[in-house]
Amino acid sequence: MRRFFISGLLVAGLVVLVGVGFLAWIGPRGGLTPVSPASSNARDIQQVYVFIGAFASAIFLVVTVPLALFTIRFRRGRRERSVEGPQIRGHTRLELTWTAIPVLILVVIAVFTFWKLDGIRNPAPAAAAGDELVVRVEGRQFYWRFLYPNGAVSYDTIRLPVDRVARLEVTSPGWDVIHSFWVPALGGKVDAIPGMARELKLHPTRTGSFEGKCTELCGIQHGAMLFTAEVLPEDEFDSWLAGATEQEGLGEQIFNSVCAKCHFAAPEYAPNIAGNPALQDAAQVEDIVRNGFRRMPPVGRDWTAAEVDALVEYLGGQGGG
Numbered sequence: 309m310r311r312f313f314i315s316g317l318l319v320a321g322l323v324v325l326v327g328v329g330f331l332a333w334i335g336p337r338g339g340l341t342p343v344s345p346a347s348s349n350a351r352d353i354q355q356v357y358v359f360i361g362a363f364a365s366a367i368f369l370v371v372t373v374p375l376a377l378f379t380i381r382f383r384r385g386r387r388e389r390s391v392e393g394p395q396i397r398g399h400t401r402l403e404l405t406w407t408a409i410p411v412l413i414l415v416v417i418a419v420f421t422f423w424k425l426d427g428i429r430n431p432a433p434a435a436a437a438g439d440e441l442v443v444r445v446e447g448r449q450f451y452w453r454f455l456y457p458n459g460a461v462s463y464d465t466i467r468l469p470v471d472r473v474a475r476l477e478v479t480s481p482g483w484d485v486i487h488s489f490w491v492p493a494l495g496g497k498v499d500a501i502p503g504m505a506r507e508l509k510l511h512p513t514r515t516g517s518f519e520g521k522c523t524e525l526c527g528i529q530h531g532a533m534l535f536t537a538e539v540l541p542e543d544e545f546d547s548w549l550a551g552a553t554e555q556e557g558l559g560e561q562i563f564n565s566v567c568a569k570c571h572f573a574a575p576e577y578a579p580n581i582a583g584n585p586a587l588q589d590a591a592q593v594e595d596i597v598r599n600g601f602r603r604m605p606p607v608g609r610d611w612t613a614a615e616v617d618a619l620v621e622y623l624g625g626q627g628g629g
């Protein structure tokens with residue numbers, strides 16, 4: 309019996325050690341836990357994660373600790389191999405209990421999840437619904453294009469005001485492929501499906517810069533399809549938005565977010581175009597960008613004239629040196 313308790317202590321100690329090691333490991337690196345939430349959606353998602361995680365951890369211990377103890381306690385020891393063990397024939401009450409408890413756990417988890425789901429999908433307090441900011445989000449090979457109601461456009465950086473609901477219309481052009489929009493700190497992900505808009509409502513509650521990425525394997529430079537979500541104080545956002553129609557620095561933004569990802573980052577696929585004379589010819593640039601060129605997809609087929617002009621102007625400035 310004493311040996312039984314000693315082994316029990318050893319097992320318990322091991323479990324605690326592993327648990328502490330696990331926490332230390334995820335602590336600074338954020339490893340397996342969700343990133344710290346910066347929106348009401350992400351907060352609700354994290355609550356569901358923690359709620360289900362608590363049940364999962366408890367069940368893990370309830371199964372593994374007795375399993376380890378029983379393995380030691382009831383091992384064969386010095387008994388003959390041929391000796392029969394006690395013949396146990398079932399225990400109705402025990403069997404009913406271990407059927408009922410999991411069912412109950414699943415019901416509790418389902419109720420909690422469905423209760424949270426509404427706030428995750430629809431974080432808008434009904435009163436503030438009219439004040440939504442609508443942003444069109446386009447996933448394209450291999451960049452993100454964000455369009456605001458006043459005509460402002462931004463590449464690979466989406467700016468949102470804090471404490472206000474943003475309704476994102478996530479889509480992809482009909483000639484592109486499926487992408488998927490995800491900013492873990494702000495909430496769930498939604499697919500960008502060619503020719504079809506899907507809605508994602510976010511309610512940022514904290515300012516800051518948050519990482520986003522495409523989570524649908526969408527081609528050779530899928531891994532470069534990263535972007536940033538910047539949550540700004542309301543007044544800073546408003547002044548940015550008002551000034552953004554000036555398109556300052558847009559050409560450089562387009563070059564870095566679009567052209568560079570293929571032409572400088574994937575030499576096995578796209579040639580280096582530094583100093584290519586075609587870049588100095590506005591008509592050629594427009595033709596290549598709008599229609600594609602051999603293996604190059606039409607990356608800017610429906611860009612506005614202002615966007616193409618900004619790119620042409622930027623490329624022209626590059627060629628002089």
Ligand code: HEC
Nearest residue numbers: 449450566567570577578579581586597601602603604607
């Ligand atoms: C999705 C990847 C991709 C993106 C994005 C991309 N290109 Fe290309 N580009 C290619 C590939 C691949 C080729 C080579 C096509 C071939 O020869 O089959 C190419 C060829 C070119 C050429 C012709 C090079 C030559 O052979 O003389 C030019 C010029 C060019 N691209 C400019 C641009 C510009 C400007 C942008 C940004 C607006 C851009 N590309 C964005 C993939 C890309």
Ligand SMILES: [Cu+2]
Nearest residue numbers: 487522526533
């Ligand atoms: Cu993608």
